[in-house]
Amino acid sequence: MINLAPDQQLDARRRKLAPHFILGVNDEMRIMKEEIFGPFLPIKPYREAAEVIAYVNGHDRPLAFYPFTNDKRLAQRYITEILSGSVGINEAIVQVGQHDLPFGGVGASGMGHYHGYEGFLTFSKLRPIFRQGSFSAIQAFLQPPYGKRAKTVLDFMFSLRG
Secondary structure, eight states: OEESOTTSOOBTTTTBOOOEEEOSOOTTSGGGTSOOOSSEEEOOOOSSHHHHHHHHHTSSOOSEEOOOOSOHHHHHHHHHHOOOSEEOTTOSSGGGGOTTSOBOOOGGGOSSOBSHHHHHHHTOOOOOOOOOOSOOHHHHHHSSSOOHHHHHHHHHHHHTTO
């Protein structure tokens, strides 16, 4: 574990803790199994982009995905091949604050979005209503009680089978 602000002292009363990198993590560790709501960043090394893609896609979909790279083609590959909620390229804070940009997850991290028009749709319940008119030619032939007219139509249709 690397303390990124060693001059800061732990203050349990104010719940203040310096940010830390966590090294040597593995999938059995609690920090790799739960969402992190604190100043901890586990570091998982990799050699190739394919390892990153396979790792992320092999787990529950993340609420958000924050690749940091100056390689535009690599960033686009991650966007194309990794399914996640929101994406922030080279940043992890500002993106969620854009109120006209939908933010939300997919799969285990939640469904739907908030912010903007998409947020309105997420928190709205559309209620479609269909009303059949008092008379419908289709309804007259397809709904019971079936009478002589329906039998005549069916007989005619079956005669067309040849």
